[in-house]
Amino acid sequence: MTQARTLEQAPGPRGHWFWGSIQERREQPLELFTRAHAEHGDFVRLRMGPTLSLLSLAGPELVKHVLVDHADRYGKPPALMKDLYPLLGNGLFTSDGDFWKRQRRLMQPSFHKERLAALTTTLVDATQQMLARWGARPSASEPLDVASEMMRITLGIVGRALFSTDVSGTTDRVGQALTLAISETNRRLLSLGLRAPDFLPTARNRAFRHAVSTLDAMVLDVISRRRSGQTQGEDLLATLMAAQDADTGERMSDTQLRDEAMTLFLAGHETTAAGLSWMWHLLAQHPEIEARARAEVDTVLGGRAPTAEDIPRLRYVTWLFEEALRLYPPAWVIGRQPVKEDELAGVHVPASARVILVISVYALHRNPRLWPEPERFDPERFSPERSASRPRLAYIPFGAGQRLCIGNQLALMEATVITALVLQRFRLRSLPGHTVEPEPLVTIRPKGGLPMLLEPRPAPA
Known part of the structure; x- marks a missing residue:
């Protein structure tokens, strides 16, 4: 059985030696995600500074794994929800768990x-x-x-x-x-x-x-x-x-x-x-x-x-x-944080606050494997x-x-x-x-x- 790769071994752009892709994420996020997936496939790791990893997905199999088959392993990222909370409060979009189900x-x-x-x-x-x-x-x-x-x-x-x-x-x-x-x-x-x-x-x-x-x-x-x-x-x-x-x-x-x-x-x-x-x-x-x-x-x-x-x-x-x-797509990314360790595309994903997973809907909808021209x-x-x-x-x-x-x-x-x-x-x-x-x-x-x-x-x- 093949051993899963670590995050450091996952495919993705090298970016700046210290900041990684953080500047592009701020200034040109659509171009960053589209290019990264075109060059590295449906699973991409983007370094956001020295310690934060952004794992981007742009394939239907990976979407199904995260949002459907193993949704219990991924929750709403608390850091991102904190920024949405002043506007949306504890509503249907930001809430999670039993309260969300209710x-x-x-x-x-x-x-x-x-x-x-x-x-x-x-x-x-x-x-x-x-x-x-x-x-x-x-x-x-x-x-x-x-x-x-x-x-x-x-x-x-x-x-x-x-x-x-x-x-x-x-x-x-x-x-x-x-x-x-x-x-x-x-x-x-x-x-x-x-x-x-x-x-x-x-x-x-x-x-x-x-x-x-x-x-x-x-x-x-x-x-x-x-x-x-x-x-x-x-x-x-x-x-x-x-x-x-x-x-x-x-x-x-x-x-x-x-x-x-x-x-x-x-x-x-x-x-x-x-x-x-x-x-x-x-x-x-x-x-x-x-x-x-x-x-x-x-x-x-x-x-x-x-x-x-x-x-x-x-x-x-x-x-x-x-x-x-x-x-x-208006909702051009969907964010999640791993709350249980998992494996995606042969890469070990730890349950860590330093790992943010995003489904790049924009890149998924322009994936040439799925959408000719x-x-x-x-x-x-x-x-x-x-x-x-x-x-x-x-x-x-x-x-x-x-x-x-x-x-x-x-x-x-x-x-x-x-x-x-x-x-x-x-x-x-x-x-x-x-x-x-x-x-x-x-x-x-x-x-x-x-x-x-x-x-x-x-x-x-």
């Missing part, structure tokens, strides 16, 4: 198929309001920041779906707070602990605390008004407040409701908006694909708004979004025929295993409805001379926004 069990009914179908009217109304605003713009020649628009509509939708509350009046304030909080959280994650302590009143720390306070005030105010009977709603918040532990009879406290609501608010807003932004950018580069999607919309809908029954028939439109999530935008990759020949865990934009994103079906439904309605009325064109670059924050956003030209679609003859 919360997942309490929240699952909120995402049953029937409940999601009932949200179709909300999706349609919000999108039509956005399109009316687009149509009323005084100058069609002025660029439209599509990334900002997608953020705005998904923020409005999640507010209605979660709270039955239209937050469009506070979109700028809440959106700015979210942007700042996410940006600072990402900086903290990338710093690997090399930053000013949270208790110091630096400008960054003060701005971050103010942003989180703004978000807290919005969420807790909604919860308070619902508790006092000032507002009502058949929404996700109502199901969370009514959820009761079958064993203890306990319900969620306001603090826990805040944490779960903030997690859903962020996940239901930031990730879908980022995926939609990249989809519009990619469509503008491929007019033939856009024409096929528009033809499907015209055939299925005939000019009317989609219903829940129409969504499964808009297959190609859904594939557009899925392919955008392949090329630019991986850089090409090809929605038909998600046809049933081509999907059947691919390992199931070659594509994990929503994670995998028991921690599969609870809102994955809502995100797909939301994207399909928004895309179909936009295609009925407008064409989005690239702004000449503008270069679009990915910026890997907590999600991958278009750096500096996504200015595009908006063209009304001629009425069908």
Whole structure:
């Protein structure tokens, strides 16, 4: 029997003699992971300074081992969760163990198929309001920041779906707070602990605390008004407040409701908006694909708004979004820490706080062994025929295993409805001379926004 290699013997770039790959991890993480896996295979060790090892995985077999078959050997990295905690609290994303299982069990009914179908009217109304605003713009020649628009509509939708509350009046304030909080959280994650302590009143720390306070005030105010009977709603918040532990009879406290609501608010807003932004950018580069999607919309809908029954028939439109999530997965890395020793790709993985394991979703989705011509935008990759020949865990934009994103079906439904309605009325064109670059924050956003030209679609003859 072959003896497992040590971490020092694992494949990976040499990097700086002392700092390893820490500078590239901070400044060009997408390029670092992609190049490392292209040169060294699906299992790569990246040195982060003299003592920390980052083990990156980009193969479906390894993903299955860590997230499905032996998930008990890997937990959420405490150091990374510490940086997420101020924003998300002890919510579904950051919690672990028995507490996480309890919360997942309490929240699952909120995402049953029937409940999601009932949200179709909300999706349609919000999108039509956005399109009316687009149509009323005084100058069609002025660029439209599509990334900002997608953020705005998904923020409005999640507010209605979660709270039955239209937050469009506070979109700028809440959106700015979210942007700042996410940006600072990402900086903290990338710093690997090399930053000013949270208790110091630096400008960054003060701005971050103010942003989180703004978000807290919005969420807790909604919860308070619902508790006092000032507002009502058949929404996700109502199901969370009514959820009761079958064993203890306990319900969620306001603090826990805040944490779960903030997690859903962020996940239901930031990730879908980022995926939609990249989809519009990619469509503008491929007019033939856009024409096929528009033809499907015209055939299925005939000019009317989609219903829940129409969504499964808009297959190609859904594939557009899925392919955008392949090329630019919002959750571009999934972090774990080994809590039990293990063996991966013939390498002994110790249970150590000095070892962080990441699944590089970005590199996995561009692995040429799994995705022929991986850089090409090809929605038909998600046809049933081509999907059947691919390992199931070659594509994990929503994670995998028991921690599969609870809102994955809502995100797909939301994207399909928004895309179909936009295609009925407008064409989005690239702004000449503008270069679009990915910026890997907590999600991958278009750096500096996504200015595009908006063209009304001629009425069908």
